[in-house]
Amino acid sequence: MDIDWGWIGDHTGTLGDHALIHIRLALLPVLFGLLISLPAGLACRRWQWLYAPVLTVSNVLYAIPSLALFMLFIQYTGLSASTVMIPLTLYSLSVLIPNVVDGLGAVSEPVRQAATAMGFGTLRRLVQVELPIAVPVVIAGVRVAAVSSISLVAIGQLIGQGGLGYDIIRGSQLQFQTQILAASVLIVLLALATDAVLVIVQRLLTPWSRARRRTS
Amino acid sequence: MNDVWNQIRLSWTWLTASAQWHGDDGIPHRLLQHVIYSGVSLACAAVIGLALGLLVGHTGRGGFVVVSLANLARAIPTFGLVVYVVLVHYSITAALIALVALAVPPILVNTYEGLRGVDADAKDAASGMGMTGWGVLWRAEVPMALPLILLGLRTSAIQVVATATIVAYPGFGGLGRYIIDGLARNDYQLVVGGTVLVVLLALIVQIVFAALRRLVVSPGLLGTARSS
Numbered sequence: 185m186d187i188d189w190g191w192i193g194d195h196t197g198t199l200g201d202h203a204l205i206h207i208r209l210a211l212l213p214v215l216f217g218l219l220i221s222l223p224a225g226l227a228c229r230r231w232q233w234l235y236a237p238v239l240t241v242s243n244v245l246y247a248i249p250s251l252a253l254f255m256l257f258i259q260y261t262g263l264s265a266s267t268v269m270i271p272l273t274l275y276s277l278s279v280l281i282p283n284v285v286d287g288l289g290a291v292s293e294p295v296r297q298a299a300t301a302m303g304f305g306t307l308r309r310l311v312q313v314e315l316p317i318a319v320p321v322v323i324a325g326v327r328v329a330a331v332s333s334i335s336l337v338a339i340g341q342l343i344g345q346g347g348l349g350y351d352i353i354r355g356s357q358l359q360f361q362t363q364i365l366a367a368s369v370l371i372v373l374l375a376l377a378t379d380a381v382l383v384i385v386q387r388l389l390t391p392w393s394r395a396r397r398r399t400s
Numbered sequence: 401m402n403d404v405w406n407q408i409r410l411s412w413t414w415l416t417a418s419a420q421w422h423g424d425d426g427i428p429h430r431l432l433q434h435v436i437y438s439g440v441s442l443a444c445a446a447v448i449g450l451a452l453g454l455l456v457g458h459t460g461r462g463g464f465v466v467v468s469l470a471n472l473a474r475a476i477p478t479f480g481l482v483v484y485v486v487l488v489h490y491s492i493t494a495a496l497i498a499l500v501a502l503a504v505p506p507i508l509v510n511t512y513e514g515l516r517g518v519d520a521d522a523k524d525a526a527s528g529m530g531m532t533g534w535g536v537l538w539r540a541e542v543p544m545a546l547p548l549i550l551l552g553l554r555t556s557a558i559q560v561v562a563t564a565t566i567v568a569y570p571g572f573g574g575l576g577r578y579i580i581d582g583l584a585r586n587d588y589q590l591v592v593g594g595t596v597l598v599v600l601l602a603l604i605v606q607i608v609f610a611a612l613r614r615l616v617v618s619p620g621l622l623g624t625a626r627s628s
Contacts, residue, residue, distance in 0.1 A: 342583065368480030
């Protein structure tokens with residue numbers, strides 16, 4: 185393992201730029217996925233028969249290798265960022281929809297009835313009671329989706345979309361270990377940082393879980 | 401819709417061309433390579449993941465550390481790892497290590513969670529019936545955790561089959577060869593053909609695990625277990 189620290193020192197700027205592109209390519213799809221999966225999950229709760237086919241489709245989607253899925257989209261969206269982001273959105277959907285459905289399913293019936301008894305309408309009950317209770321399960325899904333998306337974007341470089349995957353492939357072409365290693369470590373760090381941020385978001389969104397721990 | 405139809409026709413012509421069915425670059429050879437790479441990686445990952453998961457889940461100690469480590473491992477970009485280990489030591493074993501690293505976390509976490517989720521009363525009952533630690537593990541905990549354990553194995557198997565495509569990048573063949581070659585030569589037919597084969601293989605894995613689930617999981621559990 186010969187690491188050329190000098191090279192890393194000289195290239196912090198470029199690596200930083202690539203990391204920014206990387207995180208944007210990885211996390212926008214998760215955001216889109218979340219925006220789609222909330223109404224989709226609600227629909228699956230409302231119309232139960234919808235859930236089985238949706239689950240099958242997302243399982244099959246998950247089985248398609250990312251490289252292959254990128255390829256299939258080339259002819260529709262060309263060699264553009266969408267070719268990487270649309271497949272990643274689909275992957276995150278296959279993680280998020282089941283989690284949204286499970287999260288909403290975790291709301292216990294007495295809680296729902298209590299909310300109704302307090303005069304909450306369907307929409308208000310959903311936004312103020314059911315969704316907050318579902319937050320931990322939904323965020324657990326977002327964490328898995330975000331971390332895997334960050335590591336998958338690296339493959340997007342094979343169709344020329346930049347990010348840290350560029351350094352992995354460049355390092356491979358030049359037989360230059362340092363560049364590959366630096367990019368891979370940065371990807372892991374990005375994933376860990378994103379994961380940590382999501383844990384904090386969950387804490388902020390569910391203050392009651394801490395309060396309960398303190399009292400018990 | 402025309403495009404989709406076109407795609408199906410393209411991959412069909414490619415799949416049925418007799419040239420694809422012979423020699424080192426033929427489908428049988430590539431498919432066999434792919435299956436062997438995936439199978440070996442999954443087997444190694446299963447040994448590691450199951451052993452650790454059973455140990456931690458049964459003793460209940462070190463769970464937090466193991467799950468955190470597994471989640472950390474999930475963040476490792478497989479693509480970078482494959483390219484790196486192969487550069488350090490050019491061999492298929494090195495490439496497979498990267499696939500094993502990818503496959504261990506789901507097996508480990510699901511095994512651990514599965515054992516942890518086993519009803520404490522059931523475990524007490526098993527000890528009460530005179531079972532020792534091993535007996536409780538094999539005859540009570542593992543059978544009850546089996547649906548989750550199988551789910552972990554299935555997740556890993558599918559990820560490995562899908563990801564084994566990238567060992568073609570450093571030149572170890574497998575079905576990824578078609579995708580990478582097709583991309584390099586702008587031969588779209590080759591890319592789609594390779595993709596279709598990988599997807600088919602992944603679907604077969606799904607079916608095999610669905611069948612396994614029916615066969616080995618106690619019917620008493622299947623009735624209440626969530627289908628996933």
